[in-house]
Amino acid sequence: MVMAETKNKNLAYLQMDDKFVNPVLARSARIVAERASGSYIYDMNGDAYLDFACGIAVTSVGHCHPKVVAAVQKQVGELMHTSVVTHNKPYIELAKKLVEIAPFKSLDSVFLTNSGAECVEGAIKMARYVTGRPCVINFRGSFHGRTIFTTALTTSKLYYREKYEPLPGSIHTVPFPYEYRSHFRGDPKKVVDEALKELDTLFHQIVHPEQVAAIIIEPIQGEGGYVAPPPGFLPALRKIADEHGILLIIDEVQSGFARTGQMFACQHENVEPDIMLMAKAIAGGMPLAAFISRSELTHKWPAGRHGSTFGGNPVSCAAALATLEVIEEEKLCERAEKLGNMIMTRLKKFAEKNKHVGEIRGRGLMIGIEFNDEHGNPSKKIADAVAEKCLEHKMIVLTCGYAGQVIRLIPPLTMSDAEAEKGMEILEKCMTL
Ligand SMILES: Cc1ncc(COP(=O)(O)O)c(C=O)c1O
Known part of the structure; x- marks a missing residue:
C-alpha cells in the first residue's frame, strides 16, 4: 500500500x-x-x-442488513444457547421455514450445524447409516470443506490435501464435466457423455455401485473455478443414483439462497437431491448450516446417533429467519x-x-x-x-x-x-x- x-x-x-x-x-x-x-x-x-x-x-x-441485525439483537437478549439439552423456538421455526422453501416437497426433515464442512460430515454419516453402504463418489475439482473427511472429498487444489495423508478411504473421485478445459470444448453433450463414461468405468473397475452410499456434487463448482456442468449431467446423475439405490447429495453451500437466480442451483435443471446441503448465505453472516432430506430416510437414523453442541444456535437461527424474509421480500x-x-x-x-x-x-x-x-x-x-x-x-x-x-x-x-x-x-x- x-x-x-x-x-x-x-x-x-x-x-x-x-x-x-x-x-x-x-x-x-x-x-x-x-x-x-x-x-x-x-x-x-x-x-x-x-x-x-x-x-x-x-x-x-448485504453486510449488516438492518432486519438481520434487529433479529440478532432481539434474540441475544432472550435466549442464546440450548444445545441438545432442550428444544428451542428459533430452531423449530427455521426447520419449518427451510422445509417450506425447499425446492422439492420430498425434502421435509432438517438438521442444523455450525459450518458447511460439518453439514457435509453429517450428511455422509447419515447416508452411510441409512444405506448400510460404505463408499462415496465425488468429483474432481470439488470443494466440500476442511475437516479430515471433507478434505478427503476435496480435490479442487492440491494444497487443500497435500501432507494430510492418510485421508479417509472409500472415496472414489471421477472427472467433472469442465467444458472449458475439456478436449471436447464446444460440444457439451460429448463433455457430459465422457464424464458419465468415466463413472460407468468406475463401477466396472473399482467399486460395485451397490457399495456406494452417496454421490456428492456441487451443482456449480465453487473453489473449483465457478464451473457449472453442461445441461443434462445432473439429471443423468440423478438417474444413475436411482438405478443403483445411491443417495444423491447436492452441496448448495456456495450456490444456495438465491445466488444463482433460483433459491437453489439444482432447480435450474429440476434435479431432486436425496440430501441437500446449505450454509454460507443462510444466516446473513451468522454461523449456521443445514442439511435437509426426506423424513422417510431421516427416520432410519435413530435419535442420538448424531448431534452438535452449537449447531442450530438460537441467535443464528433468528438471523436465518430474518435473512430468508429479506430474500423473499426483496x-x-x-x-x-x-x-x-x-x-x-x-x-x-x-x-x-x-x-x-x-x-x-x-x-x-x-x-x-x-x-x-x-x-x-x-x-x-x-x-x-x-x-x-x-x-x-x-x-x-x-x-x-x-x-x-x-x-x-x-x-x-x-x-x-x-x-x-x-x-x-x-x-x-x-x-x-
Ligand atoms: C461447496 C462448499 N461446500 C462446503 C464448504 C465448507 O464450508 P465451511 O467453510 O463453512 O466449512 C464450502 C466452503 O467454501 C463450499 O464452498
Whole structure:
C-alpha cells in the first residue's frame, strides 16, 4: 500500500495478527475490516471497499442488513444457547421455514450445524447409516470443506490435501464435466457423455455401485473455478443414483439462497437431491448450516446417533429467519438474475478485446472469469495481478480454480446498479494489464 506507515491504522493490528494468529489462516485482502454496511467494508482508516466477495458468498443480503441485525439483537437478549439439552423456538421455526422453501416437497426433515464442512460430515454419516453402504463418489475439482473427511472429498487444489495423508478411504473421485478445459470444448453433450463414461468405468473397475452410499456434487463448482456442468449431467446423475439405490447429495453451500437466480442451483435443471446441503448465505453472516432430506430416510437414523453442541444456535437461527424474509421480500432471486445478466453481458463484451480472458461464465451472481497466458494455459499470475489491482482500487474480489486462474464475482444480491457499474469499471481497468 502506498500510504505512509504512520497514517495506516490497519498496520498495528496487522502486525499483531502476524504475531498472534496461526499463520495457516490465509486472508485474501491485507486490510482490517472494522465495520461493514450493504456492499461496502470499511477498514480501520475508514476507507470503503466495494465488496465482490461477500465473505465467500455469505453476506448475500448485504453486510449488516438492518432486519438481520434487529433479529440478532432481539434474540441475544432472550435466549442464546440450548444445545441438545432442550428444544428451542428459533430452531423449530427455521426447520419449518427451510422445509417450506425447499425446492422439492420430498425434502421435509432438517438438521442444523455450525459450518458447511460439518453439514457435509453429517450428511455422509447419515447416508452411510441409512444405506448400510460404505463408499462415496465425488468429483474432481470439488470443494466440500476442511475437516479430515471433507478434505478427503476435496480435490479442487492440491494444497487443500497435500501432507494430510492418510485421508479417509472409500472415496472414489471421477472427472467433472469442465467444458472449458475439456478436449471436447464446444460440444457439451460429448463433455457430459465422457464424464458419465468415466463413472460407468468406475463401477466396472473399482467399486460395485451397490457399495456406494452417496454421490456428492456441487451443482456449480465453487473453489473449483465457478464451473457449472453442461445441461443434462445432473439429471443423468440423478438417474444413475436411482438405478443403483445411491443417495444423491447436492452441496448448495456456495450456490444456495438465491445466488444463482433460483433459491437453489439444482432447480435450474429440476434435479431432486436425496440430501441437500446449505450454509454460507443462510444466516446473513451468522454461523449456521443445514442439511435437509426426506423424513422417510431421516427416520432410519435413530435419535442420538448424531448431534452438535452449537449447531442450530438460537441467535443464528433468528438471523436465518430474518435473512430468508429479506430474500423473499426483496425478491433477490430475480435481482440475482437481472444483475448477473447485466454484469455478464458487459464482461463478455469486454472479453472480446482482451486476449487473456478465456471465458466468462456463470449463473446469476455466481460469475467466473478464467484467465489464460499467451499459450492458452491457465494463468494464476494474471488472476492474482487483477485481484491485487482491484484491491488497490478499493474493490475486493477473490480467485478460485485448480490453478488459481479464475476471478470469481460474488457480490451482495442487494447491490445497486450504480455499485455494480462502478465495480465493472474498476475490474475492466484492472484487467487491462
Ligand atoms: C461447496 C462448499 N461446500 C462446503 C464448504 C465448507 O464450508 P465451511 O467453510 O463453512 O466449512 C464450502 C466452503 O467454501 C463450499 O464452498
